[in-house]
Amino acid sequence: MSTPILSVEDLRVSYGRVEAVRGVSFAVEQGSLVTLVGANGAGKSSVINAVSGLLRPAGGRITFQGRDVTRTPAHKLVGRGLVQVPEGRQILATLTIEENLQMGAWHTRGTAQRSIDAVYDRFPVLAERRALPAGALSGGEQQMLAIARALVAAPAVVLMDEPSMGLAPKIVDEVFRVIEEIRASGTTVVLVEQNARRALRAADHGYVLQSGEVVHSGPAAGLLADERIVQAYLGIEGTPGQR
Numbered sequence: 001m002s003t004p005i006l007s008v009e010d011l012r013v014s015y016g017r018v019e020a021v022r023g024v025s026f027a028v029e030q031g032s033l034v035t036l037v038g039a040n041g042a043g044k045s046s047v048i049n050a051v052s053g054l055l056r057p058a059g060g061r062i063t064f065q066g067r068d069v070t071r072t073p074a075h076k077l078v079g080r081g082l083v084q085v086p087e088g089r090q091i092l093a094t095l096t097i098e099e100n101l102q103m104g105a106w107h108t109r110g111t112a113q114r115s116i117d118a119v120y121d122r123f124p125v126l127a128e129r130r131a132l133p134a135g136a137l138s139g140g141e142q143q144m145l146a147i148a149r150a151l152v153a154a155p156a157v158v159l160m161d162e163p164s165m166g167l168a169p170k171i172v173d174e175v176f177r178v179i180e181e182i183r184a185s186g187t188t189v190v191l192v193e194q195n196a197r198r199a200l201r202a203a204d205h206g207y208v209l210q211s212g213e214v215v216h217s218g219p220a221a222g223l224l225a226d227e228r229i230v231q232a233y234l235g236i237e238g239t240p241g242q243r
């Protein structure tokens with residue numbers, strides 16, 4: 001196996017006395033799509049926020065492109081190519097679409113407009129409406145903007161936290177199509193989802209989290225094909241957790 005672009009070893013995250021992540025390890029091969037799935041409160045966001053530098057881990061080690069980034073803050077990681085699409089989109093509703101995208105490119109200095117134009121090519125709906133306030137977009141379009149804003153930073157690895165959350169099924173299809181395109185363009189993707197089946201169908205490799213620990217991992221197709229895992233952790237299609 002080649003050296004992974006991102007690896008997480010024995011990661012621990014605590015909120016006061018609550019141990020949310022209790023020794024999680026996983027590795028992400030360059031160009032692959034890896035998903036972390038698990039129920040509400042399993043620790044998915046805590047893991048992803050620690051990896052992106054938004055949260056300081058209580059223990060463990062995070063390595064990105066061969067460098068230890070365990071305690072590197074998010075704004076530095078963005079410049080190095082490790083970028084998160086935050087949970088809940090967090091676009092700025094009163095700023096225009098263009099201004100939101102400029103925020104994604106703040107660290108690129110002179111090359112911002114070029115990377116924004118490249119993103120417009122992929123998201124024509126954003127290009128057409130670049131001068132409108134982001135708050136005028138639908139929920140699905142706002143999610144596209146949040147993803148586009150991360151892509152403006154020309155990341156090597158994109159981390160996504162529940163990008164399909166709260167969206168209508170047709171829009172969820174679109175979000176997953178975009179995720180698969182990003183991966184097809186050579187960008188590595190780490191996707192956190194409660195929508196486990198959907199995420200595993202798109203992924204190469206999956207990790208199932210429960211109570212802050214990895215309880216299963218392997219090729220995504222294998223996890224999906226394992227009836228015991230599906231029954232125990234992935235729920236029944238159509239139940240609320242599955243969307």
Ligand SMILES: Nc1ncnc2c1ncn2[C@@H]1O[C@H](COP(=O)(O)OP(=O)(O)OP(=O)(O)O)[C@@H](O)[C@H]1O
Nearest residue numbers: 015018020038039040041042043044045046047194
């Ligand atoms: N800021 C916080 N303060 C205290 N406890 C927290 C905080 N954030 C998360 N937790 C707790 O840590 C655990 C893991 O939460 P986390 O948000 O990482 O899970 P998750 O898998 O992302 O869940 P969800 O699917 O609901 O987004 C939960 O028990 C949660 O209550």
Ligand SMILES: [Mg+2]
Nearest residue numbers: 044045046087
């Ligand atoms: Mg979460």
